[in-house]
Amino acid sequence: MDILVLVLDLVGTFVFALSGAMLGVRRRLDLFGVLVLAFAAATAGGMTRDVLIGATPVAALSDWRYPAITLAAGLITFVWAPLIERLQQPVRMFDAMGLALFAVVGTQKALDFGIDPPMAAALGMLTGIGGGIARDVLMAQVPLVLRAELYAVAALAGAAVVAIGHWLQWPPAPCAIAGALLCFGLRMMALRFGWQLPVALQSGGEGEPPDAMR
Amino acid sequence: MDILVLVLDLVGTFVFALSGAMLGVRRRLDLFGVLVLAFAAATAGGMTRDVLIGATPVAALSDWRYPAITLAAGLITFVWAPLIERLQQPVRMFDAMGLALFAVVGTQKALDFGIDPPMAAALGMLTGIGGGIARDVLMAQVPLVLRAELYAVAALAGAAVVAIGHWLQWPPAPCAIAGALLCFGLRMMALRFGWQLPVALQSGGEGEPPDAMR
Amino acid sequence: MDILVLVLDLVGTFVFALSGAMLGVRRRLDLFGVLVLAFAAATAGGMTRDVLIGATPVAALSDWRYPAITLAAGLITFVWAPLIERLQQPVRMFDAMGLALFAVVGTQKALDFGIDPPMAAALGMLTGIGGGIARDVLMAQVPLVLRAELYAVAALAGAAVVAIGHWLQWPPAPCAIAGALLCFGLRMMALRFGWQLPVALQSGGEGEPPDAMR
Structure with a gap:
């Protein structure tokens, strides 16, 4: 079981690094910029989660395999x-796997650090989507995980199962x-059928922030 | 007194969440993106302040009321x-209240963690403006708190009173x-009279960074 | 020796603050925004490095000289x-000095906190380039340190010398x-001769992120 989690975690890291490196290539960063974006x-x-719960360093x-695999993903992409x-189709599938695993593992780690279940689920979601947010913010574009088909929602749903299971004191492995x-499943179906969440009605404005903060 | 601070803190959280959700709606994020932006x-x-001073988690x-109230603000806005x-006028007033309270509470918390008064004031200001910065960076726009009428200055002024009071060993409650x-007061007057800080003279250039860093 | 490091560290802080303030002036931020950008x-x-390794606050x-010198740099630029x-030429030289010193000092600090050499080198590089990244992200532009002539590479090379020296148990001062x-040297030569890292070949796309994450 532990070997399985490790392998999936490394696969998730690899695919997420791939997505970062790919964006770097498209935005014409040089080799080094591509590697930095892959790492981000x-x-x-996971780094944001650890910093917020105080799990430092x-x-x-602290594990050389993560940078090593990230470096490999960056070079391969380059x-x-x-x-x-x-290879879009398989990459999407691996990406959904990485998302699922990061969300579940992130929630479990937050619970282990004594975070209450609702916030642990939020942290699990953040573990899943934080990399994509950092990648897009570094490239000065609105994070696509905030718009993509049920991307963050799927991460939260998976994280919530783990958090609720912990709250009900169910055994952790089946919940995970x-x-x-x-x-x-949610993410793959959303991709397959183009599921989207609704967008709010609004009275106008074009990307301007609310006046209260101007 | 403590009840008052809690209520004001929750009001501040609510109004700041409102400003995030509003920007999300204007930028056509879906429901979930709106909620994430409200939370940010x-x-x-406050999260940045806590991370920098080591107050983790x-x-x-650690308090369910903050996410609950943020969620409520996001849904209402949506x-x-x-x-x-x-409702611009009341929202602006509540926003100024939130800013004042966040700045003061943030400074106090930093002082309690043994940070020196000048840096504690800076952290208090950061507590007040950090949410607006995160909101705008996520939407890939220059933070408006760095440009708005005395927004950050007002936060720093309020924080400085608390820090100076602490340095002079005055009782904390009146200083707060x-x-x-x-x-x-500063923020409301700046809004009312359109006060602005000066902008530097410059020799040209159009948003290019200094060549030293290119 | 320690005095030398302190002086160089303060010079580095000053020049980096200059680069932030300069960008703020060019983007027409007001006085206060310029100071915030200088500080960032x-x-x-260094703040990101400290947060990631758990060196909080x-x-x-915790040292008033850093904010003081940053403030001075911001006011002078304004x-x-x-x-x-x-004054491009001298500013570039001081900037390269600051980069070198930040990279070396950052690596040493990470090693002192028990981080393994490869990751300590990465943290040293981050100490050097993190300020430039924060500056550009706040101004909603792609960080130039990810594109500039061997900027991040030079930081990593310097950091790697310190990390490898530590791994081989060589005395720290000569390694630093x-x-x-x-x-x-790398950075100055890259500037002098216009050295660049290669950019990847690609099949099209225009700044779009990989579809896996959409």
Whole structure:
């Protein structure tokens, strides 16, 4: 079981790093910028979680396999960018797997640090989507995880299963598996059928912030 | 007194969440993105302060009322966005109240953690303006708190009163009240009379960073 | 020796603050926004490093000289912006010095906190480039340190010398000097000869993120 989690975690890191490196290539960063963006996309979620709960030094700094795999993903993307663009279908599936696993593992870690279940679920979601947010903010664009088909919602749903299970004192392993499957399933179905959350009605304005803060 | 601070703190959280949700609606985020932006705007300032002084797990993760009230603000904005746009005047006033309170409470907390008065005042200001910065950075726009009428200055002025009072060993409660009133008053007057800080003369350039860093 | 490090560290802080203030002036921020940007550029790298390794309260909050020197740099830039634009050559040299010193000092501090050498080198690099990243993200532009001539690479090279020296148990002082000289030399030569890292070939796309994350 632990081996499985480790493998999935590394796969998730690899695919998230891939997504960061890919954006770096498209925005014409040089080799080094691509690697930095890969690292940010793969680790920012977990690092933010660890910093917020006080689990320092953060985990991504204490296991050499994470930077190693991130570096590999960055180099592979740099060299074979056109190929990876064509592998969309499998990359999306691995990405959904990474999201599911990050959300579940992140929630569990927050619970282990004594965070209450509702906030632990929020932290699990953040673990899943934080990398994508950091990647897009560094490229000065609105984070797509805040718009994509049920991306953050799927992460929260999976995290909530783990948090509720913990609150009801159910055994953690089945809850983790159920949460990961729910997240993965939701995300894949949202991609398949183009599910979207509603957008609010509004009276005008064009990206201007509320006047209260101007 | 403590009840009053709690109520004002929750009001501040509510109004800051409102400002985040409003920007999310204007930028056409879906329901979930709106909620995430509301949460960022309401809590990023306090979370950053707590992380920098080492007060982890950060406070926003340990009290369910903050996420609950943020969620409420996000949902209300999502449903009644056009209405809230029309309530500018009261929203601005509550926002100034929130700013004043966040600045004062943030300074006090930093002092309690042994930070020196000048830096504690800076952290108090950051508590007040951090949420607005996070909100705008997530939407890939230059933070308006860095440009708005004395917004950050008012926060710093209020925070400075608390820090100076602490340095002179005056009793904290009157200092906190005086600081909050100063911040609130400055901000309301700046809004009323359109006060602005000066902008530097410059020799040209158009948003380019200094060449030293290129 | 310690006096030398302190002086160089303060010079580095001053020049980094200058670069932040300069960008603020060019983007027409008011006086206060300029000061905030100066502070972010000068301290964000070190603060992020301290937060990630758990060295809280972060160092920039516990020594009054750093905010004082940052304030001075911001005010000077605000008043004499056109002059400083013309002093490009010396500013670039001091900037490269600051980068070298921040990278070396950051790596050493991470090693002192028990971080493994490879990650300590990464943190040293982050100490050097973090300020520039924060400065540019706040102004909603893609960080130039991710594109500039060997900027991040030079920081990493200098940091790596310190980390490798620590791993081989060499005496720290000569390693620190060698690392700083390597970083400074690389950066100055890259500026002189226009060295750039390669950019990846790609099949199209225009700044769009990979579809896996949409």
